[in-house]
Amino acid sequence: MxxxxxxxxxxxxxxxxxxxxxxxxxxxxxxxxxxxxxxxxxxxxxxxSLSGVFVSCFGYSCEPIVDAVTQQLRKLPFNPPLHGTNPAALALTDALARLAPEGLNTVKLVNGGSEAVEASLRLARLTQRELGNPGRYKLLSYYHGYHGATFGSLSLTGRPDVTRFGPSLPGVVHVWSPDMFASVHGTDAEESGRLAAEAIERTIQAEGPDSVAALVMEPVIHLRGMAIAPPGYLARVREICDRYGVLLVFDEIVTGFGRTGQPFAAQTFGATPDLMAVGKGISGGYAPLAAVLFNDKVAGVLTDASGTSSFAPSHTYAANPLAAAAGLASVTLYSEGGYLDSNATLATSFxxxxxxxxxxxxxxxxxxxxxxxxxxxxxxxxxxxxxxxxxxxxxxxxxxxxxxxxxxxxxxxxxxxxxxxxxxxxxxxxxxxxxxxxxx
Structure with missing residues (x-):
């Protein structure tokens, strides 16, 4: 050795x-x-065997991404973000919208997964307010999930070790995931999913439906040893959220870009959220990059008379041309490189x-x-x-x-x-x- x-x-x-x-x-x-x-x-x-940390999907020497970033670096390394954007960012958002589940048509580019989740929280609360529901501010998430390192995203995480930072974001309410019911009660996957969905509905009822803005969840929970959503569970959760007017947010930072066998876990599990936070593999690890994708219901509160959407506050490096060039090359490589088929073959062997x-x-x-x-x-x-x-x-x-x-x-x-x-x-x-x- x-x-x-x-x-x-x-x-x-x-x-x-x-x-x-x-x-x-x-x-x-x-x-x-x-x-x-x-x-x-x-x-x-x-x-x-970890792709860095679910990031380096194409390894550490992917020439198409290296070339794209190098060319962009020579042409336009940065643009004044308060005065405009850049072609790579526009092309990337279009590519992401085409890859995403049907209905997630608008894309906000950000710098990392924590920021994508944080933006999703703000968008959820803003959407509820603009739709005439100012009392809907509560956010539901799993115990022992993981959503990032910023204060809002960390508040969603629901682990005892985050309490060292003091009280979390007000209005966060935690629920148990299906694998908890399986491990504690010994129920099978289908029954665990039924019980977890029922618990979510009862939590919404107990908190008061008119106070709940959104439910934020990982389709596959990394910090619970890759706890996978049972068949039919996410579709049931989608129906519950619709019934009570709660926005559904998928944190697909880990599960996006082909990890689950489809472009996104939403497609793998047959349930489309209102907002979807993506990151990690979006740039193949060649630049800090993430995004929030959302449907027309959310985009509608951001759209002005010109027909375009805007959402602030944002960050200096959001939609940065170098990161966007890396993201466009990575998404294009995934979309056009035959990886759905080759990943399936690799998964069978692994x-x-x-x-x-x-x-x-x-x-x-x-x-x-x-x-x-x-x-x-x-x-x-x-x-x-x-x-x-x-x-x-x-x-x-x-x-x-x-x-x-x-x-x-x-x-x-x-x-x-x-x-x-x-x-x-x-x-x-x-x-x-x-x-x-x-x-x-």
């Missing part, structure tokens, strides 16, 4: 840099990348290999090229930290995935080869063998 001693490449003084997560023995100083392989400053190689690797050590959850596994508890592990242990063992072997609590997640790049699939699953098997001491 390659040496894990890469700390010698770090500067002696790190006091000026605030890390994303606490610095430790496993923190890596990445230096370069090619395909789905990264190299750190100590020369050690890693194979990425699912088979991961199922064999897991054995009795966990239960695989998968839809398209999104994978989660709920892991069996480790002996003498009351905290349920098998996910972190497996992720650490994988990184020791040069494999990047995510692990936390009792779950792990993978999201391979669309360009992953059969050989790379075998390499990923081989390293995963070795890591599981180390953590669990062989197959159970």
């Amino acid at each position: 390659p040496s894990t001693d890469h700390r010698r490449t770090w500067p002696e003084d790190l006091s000026s840099y605030c890390f994303e997560v606490p610095f430790g023995e496993e923190t890596v100083l990445f230096d370069s990348a090619r395909g789905i392989h990264l190299t750190d400053t100590a020369g050690r190689s890693y194979i990425d 699912t088979s290999n991961l199922t064999e690797a897991l054995g009795d050590r966990g239960d695989l959850r998968s839809v398209g090229l999104l994978y989660g596994a709920k892991l069996r508890p480790l002996p003498d592990d009351p905290e349920g930290s098998a996910g972190a242990a497996v992720a650490s063992a994988c990184q020791e072997r040069g494999l990047i995935l995510r692990g936390q609590d009792d779950w792990i997640t993978l999201a391979p790049a669309f360009t992953t080869t059969e050989e790379e699939t075998a390499e990923i699953c081989g390293k995963f098997t070795d890591a599981l063998d180390k953590v669990y001491g062989g197959r159970m």
Whole structure:
């Protein structure tokens, strides 16, 4: 096994840099990348089975996106956002509207997923007010979902660890997702979906329908180990929202752009929201970019006499020409590159290999090229930290995935080869063998 001693490449003084997560023995100083392989400053190689963090759908050396950004950089790196926009941004919004579920015709470009969710919240409350419902300000979301790091989006997250920032955004009400009913009550997927939908309806009734602006949800919940919406559940939720005049918002930051087998999870699960936040894979990881897509009901409150929509406040880099060029190249590549078919083939191979690797050590959850596994508890592990242990063992072997609590997640790049699939699953098997001491 390659040496894990890469700390010698770090500067002696790190006091000026605030890390994303606490610095430790496993923190890596990445230096370069090619395909789905990264190299750190100590020369050690890693194979990425997480697409960075559900972002790098086409790997780290996608020439069409690199060329598009390079050309845009030479032509127009920035435009005055208070005075106009740029052709790449216009072309990207048109491409997104054509790719999106029918009815989501208007697109607001923003910088990242948190900002897309935050904009969705403002749009939902604004729409209700402009439609004559100023009392509708409450926002429903899942316990233990994840929606971002800005204050509003973090308030939706519903995890105890966010309370360290103080009281959350007023008006946020949390509900339980279907997988909670399955794990606590042992119900099957269909019954869990029925119970969760019924709980949402009862929550709307209890809060007062005239006070609820929107329900915000992830079709597949990443921080619950890729908890997948049961069949028919999202369609039932859509019907409930319509009945009570509640706007439905899908957070498709993780699930968008082919991850679930269709362009968006809304199409995979057969339910179209009023607003949809998208990001991550939208630019293939080559620039910070996200968007909010919404229907005519929402767009109608933003449209002026010229027939165009506008929505502020916005941000300096929203619809930035470099990010838009990356996004247009990425969306075009996905739309025209045959990835729906090739992703299905890759998913079949990956699912088979991961199922064999897991054995009795966990239960695989998968839809398209999104994978989660709920892991069996480790002996003498009351905290349920098998996910972190497996992720650490994988990184020791040069494999990047995510692990936390009792779950792990993978999201391979669309360009992953059969050989790379075998390499990923081989390293995963070795890591599981180390953590669990062989197959159970």
